[in-house]
Amino acid sequence: MNPDVHERACRLIDAWHIEGISASEREWLEAHLAECAACRARARANQRALQMVRSNSVSVSPELVSITQARVHWRARELRENQARVRALWISCVLSWLLGAVTAPLLWQAIAWVGRRFDISQTIWVAAFALCWLAPASGVAAIVAWKLSHATGEVNGTSSWER
Numbered sequence: 001m002n003p004d005v006h007e008r009a010c011r012l013i014d015a016w017h018i019e020g021i022s023a024s025e026r027e028w029l030e031a032h033l034a035e036c037a038a039c040r041a042r043a044r045a046n047q048r049a050l051q052m053v054r055s056n057s058v059s060v061s062p063e064l065v066s067i068t069q070a071r072v073h074w075r076a077r078e079l080r081e082n083q084a085r086v087r088a089l090w091i092s093c094v095l096s097w098l099l100g101a102v103t104a105p106l107l108w109q110a111i112a113w114v115g116r117r118f119d120i121s122q123t124i125w126v127a128a129f130a131l132c133w134l135a136p137a138s139g140v141a142a143i144v145a146w147k148l149s150h151a152t153g154e155v156n157g158t159s160s161w162e163r
């Protein structure tokens with residue numbers, strides 16, 4: 001058989017189920033397939049492949065979908081809560097500093113009075129004042145810094161929920 005005949009058959013087989021072929025082409029192809037095993041095998045393989053492509057819809061289990069949705073919602077809520085917590089810490093830090101600034105003169109006078117009253121060395125009561133004034137704000141600042149590094153770690157890697 002002329003090789004051009006098989007080539008034409010191959011072209012028609014490929015076109016058959018995709019773009020379609022004319023009635024006369026189809027008639028010619030069916031006649032060729034009836035007598036050519038190689039082209040018949042090719043036509044069958046083509047049809048099987050097409051059936052697989054058409055029937056192969058990706059199916060995802062509803063359970064997986066709901067679990068994924070729940071995880072996304074959970075993570076979003078966790079991130080929102082973290083932001084709210086960090087904001088609250090910043091506010092308390094600022095309030096602490098403001099309160100410290102406002103009360104500093106009173107604290108200074110009180111500690112100076114105690115220092116003079118009990119004849120304590122000035123170095124000691126000045127150090128006591130510094131400690132009293134800096135301790136609360138430093139504590140809050142340390143907590144904020146720790147929280148921020150913790151939150152950044154969660155964003156970059158794993159959350160406490162995934163661990």
Ligand SMILES: [Zn+2]
Pocket residue numbers: 005006009032036038039040
């Ligand atoms: Zn053939």
